[in-house]
Amino acid sequence: MSEPTVLITGTSTGIGLEIALGCARAGWRTVATMRDLGRADALRAAADAAGVTDLIDVRRLDVADQASVAACVADVIDAYGRLDAVVNNAGAGHVGTLELDRVDDVRRVMETNFFGVLHVSRATLAHLRAARGRLVAVTSVGGVVGQPFNEAYCAAKFAVEGYLESLAPLAATLGVSVTVAEPGAVASEFVANIGLDRDAAVAAAGAYGPALGAYLDTAASSFAAAQSPADAAAVVVDVVAGRATPPFRVQTSEGARRFVGVKLADLDGSAVTGMTATWVG
Numbered sequence: 001m002s003e004p005t006v007l008i009t010g011t012s013t014g015i016g017l018e019i020a021l022g023c024a025r026a027g028w029r030t031v032a033t034m035r036d037l038g039r040a041d042a043l044r045a046a047a048d049a050a051g052v053t054d055l056i057d058v059r060r061l062d063v064a065d066q067a068s069v070a071a072c073v074a075d076v077i078d079a080y081g082r083l084d085a086v087v088n089n090a091g092a093g094h095v096g097t098l099e100l101d102r103v104d105d106v107r108r109v110m111e112t113n114f115f116g117v118l119h120v121s122r123a124t125l126a127h128l129r130a131a132r133g134r135l136v137a138v139t140s141v142g143g144v145v146g147q148p149f150n151e152a153y154c155a156a157k158f159a160v161e162g163y164l165e166s167l168a169p170l171a172a173t174l175g176v177s178v179t180v181a182e183p184g185a186v187a188s189e190f191v192a193n194i195g196l197d198r199d200a201a202v203a204a205a206g207a208y209g210p211a212l213g214a215y216l217d218t219a220a221s222s223f224a225a226a227q228s229p230a231d232a233a234a235v236v237v238d239v240v241a242g243r244a245t246p247p248f249r250v251q252t253s254e255g256a257r258r259f260v261g262v263k264l265a266d267l268d269g270s271a272v273t274g275m276t277a278t279w280v281g
Contacts, residue, residue: 003029003055004131005080006240007073009063009120010090012039015138015186017046018233019087019240024052026241028085031076033061035090063090063116066123073123083127085240088117088137088160094153095196095216097208106152113156118163125176132175134246136239137164139180141256145263145272148280149215161249168248179246181236184256185226211280218279227253 006023010016011032020032020043030052032043040058047056057079061072076083092112096105117137128135142150143157161180168178198216205212232252239246251257266272 002080002082003027004084004241005029005031005076005082006085006087007031007033007076007083007120007124008087008089009033009061009116011043011058012036013042014229015183015233015236016087016089017043018229019089019138019236020056021046021050021052022230022233022237023240024055025050026237028055028241029080030056031059031072031080032056033059033072033090035060035062061120063088063120064111066119069119069123073120073127077127082131083124083133084131085134086120086124086128086136087236087240088120088135089236090116091138091140095149095201097149097151097212100205100208101152106155109152110156110159113153114159114163117160121164125171128176129174133177134240135164135171135176135178136236137180138236139182141182141184141251141259143180143182144260146276148276149212165248177245179239179248179250181239181250181252182256182260183227183232183252184259185222186229186232186252187223187226215280227255 006028008016008020008023008030011020012034020030024030024047034040037058037060043056043058044053047053059072059075060068062068073083090112092109094105094109121135125135137160139157139160142154143161146154146158164178164180171178202209202213202216235250235252239250251260262271262275
């Protein structure tokens with residue numbers, strides 16, 4: 001019997017790179033995808049150092065492009081004949097707020113973080129049904145707790161969680177488990193990739209400048225004690241390769257569990273808004 005096969009999106013850096021390495025170490029044929037293959041050197045070097053190069057197949061896939069998704073999935077099935085798990089990890093950060101964002105900014109965030117998950121999941125679900133496999137999405141604690149200056153990002157992650165929470169019991173009737181993995185602050189290039197110049201952003205924020213400055217200072221302090229990508233990825237790898245059927249929702253750290261727990265026990269919303277109000281004032 002051939003190795004089980006997993007397809008992972010967004011593997012050029014951070015959690016995605018570590019998930020790919022972890023799945024390969026667990027003996028899985030790992031299709032590690034990314035939008036820009038010019039950024040594959042870090043993964044290839046890490047795979048070589050870990051001795052798992054023969055199990056990692058790096059391919060191009062742009063989650064926002066349905067044709068790219070369809071072509072990649074078809075090629076994977078042609079090459080390996082099966083797909084046992086999918087990890088939707090690709091994502092894009094965004095800092096902004098309603099009056100300062102353009103609607104096109106919000107649409108772009110939704111295209112990657114929400115519709116990208118739908119494109120990949122829809123293209124692979126029939127193969128997961130055949131394998132009685134696992135569908136995973138790396139969301140965020142921002143998929144549970146709304147956060148100032150993260151309206152678009154949290155909206156996209158909320159949408160993923162709502163969509164997959166609704167799908168999960170239906171998929172289970174056909175043998176597919178669905179899980180969302182919720183990291184908190186993770187020390188990776190994800191934050192740097194937002195491309196935000198703090199001082200320029202505060203200066204351009206007008207009436208929102210003081211609140212944005214306070215938020216960015218709070219965010220910087222939280223990421224100073226962030227979880228490592230490898231530790232966050234280990235939780236996701238266990239969801240993919242563990243023997244037990246995983247639950248719908250898992251957090252990747254104790255801090256993430258505490259943070260999400262505030263929301264899940266907050267019937268009137270006052271605990272969450274009281275907590276996040278301290279970030280901006």
